[in-house]
Amino acid sequence: MSVKTLRKIPLESFVDLKVDYVFKQFFGTEQNKNITVVFLNAILKRTGRNTIKEISFMRQEFGSEHVDDKQSRLDILVKTQDDLFINVEIQLTNKYDMMKRTLYYWSRIYTSQLRKGMGYYKLRPTITINICNFSLFEQTNNYHSLFQLYDFDEKFKMDDVLEIHFIEINKFIKQWYAKQLNSWENVLARWLMLLAMVDGRKGKVYEEIYLELEELAMKDEELLNAFNVWQDLSQSPEDYYAYQSRLKYILDEAAKLEDTKYIAEQEGLLKGIERGMEQGIQQGIQQGIQQGIEQGIEQGIEQGIKQGENKMQKEIVLKLLKRNTDVETIAELTGLTVTEIEQLKELLD
Template sequence: MKSKVLKRIPLERLMDLKIEYAFKQLFGNEKNKDITVVFLNAILQKTGRNRIIDISFENTEAGGEDPDDKRSKLDLLVTTDTGKVINVEIQFTNRHNMIKRSMYYWAGTYHRSFKKRMTYKELHPVIAINILNFNILNGTDRFHTTYHLYEDEENFQLTDDMEFHFIEMPKLIKDWKANKLDPWNNVLARWLLMLGIIDRKNDKVYADKKLRKAG
C-alpha cells in the first residue's frame, strides 16, 4: 500500500533532503537543534565519542577554489556530556576530490579554533563528516568508514583531535536493496535512508527495496 501511494506522488512534490536548502533547513536550523543532536550522535556512536548534548551553529565561511563550497558545508560547535567542546563540519555534496577537500576544510576549522591568548592545549578537536552522493573509496564495500591518526607499527592513537567520516550513499542503498541492512535495528541507517530515499539528481525514488524510475 505504501509503495503504491508513493508511486502516485510526482517526484517534483517529494523533497530531496540532500539538496543544500533542504539539508540546512533540517540540520542547520536552530529550531531543529534536537534533530541535529540525534543525527550526529547516530554517526559518532561508531567511534565511541561521548554523547553530544548541545550545539551552536557557526557562521564562519571557509574559503576554497569553488565559491559554492561554503554553501555545501554546515559548521557546528558541539558540547558533549563531559563538557568537551568539538568542532563538527558536515558536507553533503556531489563534488569530487573529496579527500583533499575534506582535509583542507579540517585544517581551516582547526586553525580558526585557535583564539588570541589560547594555548595549543586548548585547541578543539575537529570532526569532518562527508556525506557523499557517489562512491569514492574502492577498498571497502562499507557505506560508513572512519579515519584517525595512528602509529604505523603498534597502532596506538596519536590524538583524537582529527577524525574523518565518509558516508557513501550509493553503498547504503545497495546494502538496503540486497537486504543486508535492517534500518529498524540501525538508527544511523534510518537517518541515512531518509536522506537517500529521494534522489532528484538521478530522477529516482527508492521504495520497498526496489529502484523505481520516477514519473
C-alpha cells in the first residue's frame, strides 16, 4: 500500500477523537480493544510482566454523577501479564473544578470495590488518566504529568494504590512543532498525534501532524489499524451526526459558561462601583463632619482668644481710668477709639 492511498477521506472530514462520543466509540468498544490496550500501555509505560494484556469495560454509574461526567468518562478494568487487576478511568476533562472532580471520581471507583466482609488488602490500585484540551500546569512544560502518593521529604512511595495522569494536548502540539519529540521512538507521541490532529472546538486540522502520521502508520501495524478505524468512524453517517451533535452541545455549553463568567464579572464590576460610591459618600460625609468639627474648634478658639483679649483690654482701660489717666493717652496705649473709652468710662460712674 502506498502512502498516497492511505487516506480515504478529506482531512476536514476526520472527527475529533477528543470529543467524548467519538472517544468512547474509538477506545471504549469490544471490537477496538486492541487499540485501547496499546494506548494504555503507552500512557502507563507498561513493559514486561506489567504489560496490560486484557481489558473489560465497566458500566458502573454513581447516583450523584453529573450528566456530562457520565459522557466524558470511560471506566476500564485491566489485567496485566502477571495477572494483576487494575481499575483505569479515562476522562476527557474541562478546566472547571477539574482537580477536585478527578479526586472525587478516583475515590468513588476505588471505594466501590469494597464489599461487606471484604479485606482492604483486596482493593485494587486505581488509575485515572485525564486528557486535557488545554494547558493546565504552569509549573512544567511537560505534556505528561504523573501524580502518586509520596513522602514529602524523602520522596519514597507510600503505595501503588493511587496513580493520576494528566495529558495536556496543547503542550504536546507545541513540543511537536518545536521538533522536541521523536515520534518514531516515542510510542505515546504517536498515539497522542491521533488525538491532537483534529481540534473540533476550533475547527482546525493540523495537516503537518497528519503527514507524519501517514508515514508512521505505514510502519506501525497497530497505528495503521487505529488510523483505519478512525476513518471508518469519520465516514459513518450515524457516528458523524452524533459527533456533530455532541460537538455543538460542548461548544454551546462552553459559550454559556463564558457568558455566565462575563456577566458575573460585569455584575461584580458594577457592584464594586456602587460599593465604591457608597463608601465614597460615607467617607465624604465623615470627612465633612470632621472638617466641620475642626473648623468649629478653630473658630471657637479664635473667638475665645478674641473675647479674652477684649476682656483683658477692658480691664486695662478701666484700671487706667481709675488712675485718672486721660482718655487720649489710653487710646494711644490700647488702640481703642476715644468713643469706646468714653463708653467704658461710663461704667465707673
